[in-house]
Amino acid sequence: MIDTKSELSIRAQCELLGLHRSVLYYQAVPETEENLRIMRLLDERYLGYPTEGVLQMQDYLRSQGYIVNHKRIRRLLRKMGIMAIFPKPNLSKVGKVEYIYPYLLKNLPITESNQVWQIDITYIPMAKGLDLR
Numbered sequence: 001m002i003d004t005k006s007e008l009s010i011r012a013q014c015e016l017l018g019l020h021r022s023v024l025y026y027q028a029v030p031e032t033e034e035n036l037r038i039m040r041l042l043d044e045r046y047l048g049y050p051t052e053g054v055l056q057m058q059d060y061l062r063s064q065g066y067i068v069n070h071k072r073i074r075r076l077l078r079k080m081g082i083m084a085i086f087p088k089p090n091l092s093k094v095g096k097v098e099y100i101y102p103y104l105l106k107n108l109p110i111t112e113s114n115q116v117w118q119i120d121i122t123y124i125p126m127a128k129g130l131d132l133r
Contacts, residue, residue: 046082053084
């Protein structure tokens with residue numbers, strides 16, 4: 001958007017756009033080779049153990065011979081978009097559900113065996129994981 005061959009100076013063009021001039025000259029620094037190796041190890045570890053957090057990843061990297069600060073690991077995991085899988089708060093709150101099925105056995109006295117059956121399908125793996133639309 002900024003034209004260097006314009007009659008307006010770069011300073012004036014940046015001021016009109018509401019940008020700092022440093023944004024124009026900033027060159028992003030790529031990750032170092034060591035950080036890329038660490039990120040590769042973190043990614044492989046996450047595929048095997050998705051519940052491990054930053055401190056467990058730090059212990060794993062130490063066992064691999066890398067002395068790495070937990071802040072560096074946290075930054076790299078955020079950059080990769082990796083987050084440990086753990087129970088989030090307020091799980092019992094009702095979300096945006098179109099229909100809540102009633103509990104049909106609420107007032108039913110269960111007096112004999114084989115009167116009520118129950119099934120749990122949470123262990124069945126799905127091709128694309130859990131769909132929480």
